[in-house]
Amino acid sequence: MQLPPRTEVAMLRALISLSLALLLAACETPPTAGNPAGEAVVRFGQITSIEAVTIEANQRLGLGAVAGAVVGGLLGNQIGGGTGRDIATVAGAVAGGFAGQQVQNRYAGQPGQRITLQMDTGEMVSITQPADANLRVGDRVRIDGAGEEARVRR
Structure with missing residues (x-):
């Protein structure tokens, strides 16, 4: 069944909007004490040592890269036609x-x-985490x- 051109455009716009929402969600700063949102694990302990480090890039392919690729592909697909459209979609x-992965690794090198x-608990x-001079x-x-989102706070 062939859809009317306006229906195809509306569906494409909806898909682009959903993809942009996913990309923005991947860029969101995790909830902190100053930005509560939902449930979070909270534990207590005492600092035994602090070592200065440079934060390395997270090399795993994450939601930022996937969402960025989807949005980029959809936007590239809007350019030209035929082979040119295919090249623009891939590019x-x-x-x-790449842009989504860079956003995801925003602390790398800091x-x-x-x-x-x-x-x-004894463990x-x-x-x-990013440096905090108050600790x-x-x-x-x-x-x-917990996990990669864990942060130490005073």
Whole structure:
């Protein structure tokens, strides 16, 4: 069944809007104490050591790269026709994926800290995060979040 041209355009616009929303969601800053949104894991402990590090890029292909590739591909598909459209679609997908990955790795190359903590549960935890000059060895702190999103706060 052939759809009327206006229906195809409307569907394409809806798909682009959804893709842009996904890309923006991938760029969102994780919730923090000053920006509460939803449920978060909170743990408590004491800092046993702080080591200065440079934050490395996250080399895994993440949601930022995927969403960027989708949006770039859709936008590239709007250019030209035939082989030119195919080339623009591929170029848009590659450029969008690269841009999305860069946004996802926004802390790469910045000064950071590898903080080792003795948790109240007795376990030892190490968290690497952007540098926070207010943290000192011996401080009793809270850890917001878990995994790559974990952050040490006073």
